[in-house]
Amino acid sequence: MKTIVKYEMEKIQQNKTFIGALVISLLVLAxxxxxxxxxxxxxxxxxxxxxxxxxxxxxxxxxxxxQKVKEVLTNYIDHYQSDNVDNRSFDLFSxxxxxxxxxxxxxxxxxxxxxxxxxxxxxxxxxxIKSIKEIGFAEFxxxxxxxxxxxxxxxxxxxxxxxxxxxxxxxxVCCLVFSSDTxxxxxxxLLSTKxxxxxxxxxxxxxxxxxxxxxxxxxHALSLGAFFIYNGGFxxxxxxxxxxxxxxxxxxxxxxxQLHVFGLAxxxxxxxxxxxxxxxLYVSSTTRSPFSSLLIALGLFLLPKALTQLIKRGPxxxxxxxxxxxxxxxxDFLTLMSTEKEFFFDNxxxxxxxxxxxxxxxxxxxxxxVYQRMKQYQET
Amino acid sequence: MELELKNxxxxxxxxxxxxxxxxxxxxxxxxxxxxxxxxxxxxFRIISGVLKQTTGTVTHNREDIRANSDAFRSxxxxxxxxxxxxxxxxxxxxxxxxxxxxxxxxxLAKKRCLELLTLVGLEDVKNKKIKKYSGGMKxxxxxAQAMINDPEVLILDEPTVGLDPKERVRFRNLxxxxxxxxxxxxxxxxVSDIEYIADEILVLNKGILENRxxxxxxxxxxxxxxxxTEVENDKLDQMLMDHLISNQKHEGNRTVLRIISIEKPAxxxxxxxxxxxxxxxxxxxxxxxx
Numbered sequence: 001m002k003t004i005v006k007y008e009m010e011k012i013q014q015n016k017t018f019i020g021a022l023v024i025s026l027l028v029l030a031x032x033x034x035x036x037x038x039x040x041x042x043x044x045x046x047x048x049x050x051x052x053x054x055x056x057x058x059x060x061x062x063x064x065x066x067q068k069v070k071e072v073l074t075n076y077i078d079h080y081q082s083d084n085v086d087n088r089s090f091d092l093f094s095x096x097x098x099x100x101x102x103x104x105x106x107x108x109x110x111x112x113x114x115x116x117x118x119x120x121x122x123x124x125x126x127x128x129i130k131s132i133k134e135i136g137f138a139e140f141x142x143x144x145x146x147x148x149x150x151x152x153x154x155x156x157x158x159x160x161x162x163x164x165x166x167x168x169x170x171x172x173v174c175c176l177v178f179s180s181d182t183x184x185x186x187x188x189x190l191l192s193t194k195x196x197x198x199x200x201x202x203x204x205x206x207x208x209x210x211x212x213x214x215x216x217x218x219x220h221a222l223s224l225g226a227f228f229i230y231n232g233g234f235x236x237x238x239x240x241x242x243x244x245x246x247x248x249x250x251x252x253x254x255x256x257x258q259l260h261v262f263g264l265a266x267x268x269x270x271x272x273x274x275x276x277x278x279x280x281l282y283v284s285s286t287t288r289s290p291f292s293s294l295l296i297a298l299g300l301f302l303l304p305k306a307l308t309q310l311i312k313r314g315p316x317x318x319x320x321x322x323x324x325x326x327x328x329x330x331x332d333f334l335t336l337m338s339t340e341k342e343f344f345f346d347n348x349x350x351x352x353x354x355x356x357x358x359x360x361x362x363x364x365x366x367x368x369x370v371y372q373r374m375k376q377y378q379e380t
Numbered sequence: 381m382e383l384e385l386k387n388x389x390x391x392x393x394x395x396x397x398x399x400x401x402x403x404x405x406x407x408x409x410x411x412x413x414x415x416x417x418x419x420x421x422x423x424f425r426i427i428s429g430v431l432k433q434t435t436g437t438v439t440h441n442r443e444d445i446r447a448n449s450d451a452f453r454s455x456x457x458x459x460x461x462x463x464x465x466x467x468x469x470x471x472x473x474x475x476x477x478x479x480x481x482x483x484x485x486x487x488l489a490k491k492r493c494l495e496l497l498t499l500v501g502l503e504d505v506k507n508k509k510i511k512k513y514s515g516g517m518k519x520x521x522x523x524a525q526a527m528i529n530d531p532e533v534l535i536l537d538e539p540t541v542g543l544d545p546k547e548r549v550r551f552r553n554l555x556x557x558x559x560x561x562x563x564x565x566x567x568x569x570x571v572s573d574i575e576y577i578a579d580e581i582l583v584l585n586k587g588i589l590e591n592r593x594x595x596x597x598x599x600x601x602x603x604x605x606x607x608x609t610e611v612e613n614d615k616l617d618q619m620l621m622d623h624l625i626s627n628q629k630h631e632g633n634r635t636v637l638r639i640i641s642i643e644k645p646a647x648x649x650x651x652x653x654x655x656x657x658x659x660x661x662x663x664x665x666x667x668x669x670x
Contacts, residue, residue: 185460189459194481195481196453
């Protein structure tokens with residue numbers, strides 16, 4: 001079996017479509033990482049934004065309470081009013097906090113500018129700040145923690161974008177696995193060998209799945225590496241997801257930190273990817289050409305998204321939300337799965353587990369269907 | 381050892397590709413003679429288990445090959461018609477891949493693949509990519525892969541396509557040396573190949589097994605139907621229109637025609653000894669426009 005898997009892997013690697021797709025994917029990945037991390041809003045205008053952001057984060061990390069918010073805002077308006085306007089670094093961390101907590105978020109900048117013009121300074125006591133309770137942040141036994149969140153939001157955006165890239169690359173590769181042999185008219189030869197129906201099919205499924213996992217892990221590793229450089233490590237990992245005010249998940253009902261969210265997102269994507277692989281392999285086993293296989297598999301991958309544009313409520317809508325295309329963006333799956341209105345249960349973890357179970361079931365069903373089909377395959 | 385087909389029919393909607401075909405084969409070399417569309421490939425695909433017959437049974441040693449497909453596939457070697465190789469595999473790698481699919485132990489596979497590549501004259505190019513092989517080389521590789529598992533039943537669909545005369549001689553010798561205690565069935569349009577190596581010929585016409593037997597016996601069935609006559613060139617067109625011509629040879633202003641006809645085609649026509657090519661034309665005269 002190992003030998004056959006090895007040959008099947010080689011067949012994938014030597015395929016011209018794969019080689020072309022890999023080159024293009026690497027270019028797209030470079031683009032996603034560059035735009036996601038190195039052209040991020042955090043850099044500001046003068047490219048000193050990241051350095052300034054980390055200085056602010058260091059001072060601001062800790063228990064998330066009204067006092068902490070006040071401290072952050074105090075430093076923010078001090079910094080805003082003390083610096084020369086032309087040399088002022090954009091403090092995205094505090095800006096997001098200000099945007100969330102200052103009652104009339106935009107007016108405060110006018111007030112500070114006017115005060116500065118008059119040689120005066122606006123003080124924190126002159127600003128109306130909302131309390132954590134007023135905004136409605138979720139409460140748990142342990143207090144929420146605030147820390148670096150802007151960079152993590154960028155990581156989530158990149159993670160969401162690379163899922164699309166990985167999915168398309170994997171569909172492109174997996175659609176070749178069976179249909180390529182069919183189009184070459186190799187089936188009569190392969191399927192008339194002793195192991196050509198059972199072990200070969202299993203080997204093809206293993207090779208395609210293994211290859212897809214490899215692509216998934218490699219691309220995520222590259223993304224994490226780029227994030228590590230961008231974020232100066234993994235600082236902020238233990239920050240509560242509710243305090244990632246850029247994402248506006250203040251009321252998110254589960255006590256999760258940013259690393260948990262990232263882990264869940266990757267796990268969900270991973271299981272979704274296995275389902276995509278299985279479905280694509282099934283399509284590949286039923287079509288006579290890689291191109292038609294690609295079109296059908298891509299269509300099936302995108303179909304749930306199209307259908308949710310037509311069906312926006314009810315059990316079918318809930319079912320459609322189980323598919324990867326509808327829940328791959330990090331913010332979307334956190335939002336969708338935390339309410340019964342969008343999903344099946346009124347409990348995030350139950351919805352998460354249900355989604356994973358359904359995706360694993362899809363994986364098993366379609367892989368088994370491929371096996372059965374090839375075991376009984378007959379030329380027409 | 382035996383391979384038996386009983387009342388095998390294959391139909392696609394209203395087209396009957398094979399019609400109630402029955403025969404029993406014991407070890408030996410069998411040549412399947414048939415024109416394009418006569419059902420040869422369909423028959424081979426049914427025997428190799430990649431196509432299901434509509435009715436009838438195929439048994440190997442009295443066991444239904446569909447019910448015992450795993451066991452049958454392990455003693456089967458098959459060279460299908462018209463398939464594309466993996467262009468970036470080398471000849472050796474392709475052989476090893478097929479050996480793995482035939483469940484042959486890795487060390488034994490290497491030895492066996494090398495032996496076969498030598499036998500078919502590809503040992504020098506075994507490490508070259510298949511995309512660099514000529515048509516004849518690919519065909520020899522196909523023949524070699526079919527023999528990796530030393531099959532009891534070897535099916536070769538058009539094995540001599542693309543082979544030059546020297547390669548065809550090599551192929552015939554290879555099959556002859558290989559066929560002891562084995563059932564070898566091959567189809568080819570080159571009737572001389574079959575004539576040389578087949579112990580028996582099966583004539584398949586429009587999905588029906590019309591005849592079978594050693595070539596000498598089959599040829600005897602058209603004894604008295606093959607004629608040679610000399611015609612003047614101005615009468616040649618009329619003769620070509622009226623008769624089934626198996627050969628024509630120009631000699632000055634006259635042409636010697638070899639004609640297949642139940643009746644004497646011309647007053648000066650003389651009966652000649654029939655060949656397998658004449659037999660082919662006799663059976664497949666419709667393909668020749670008669």
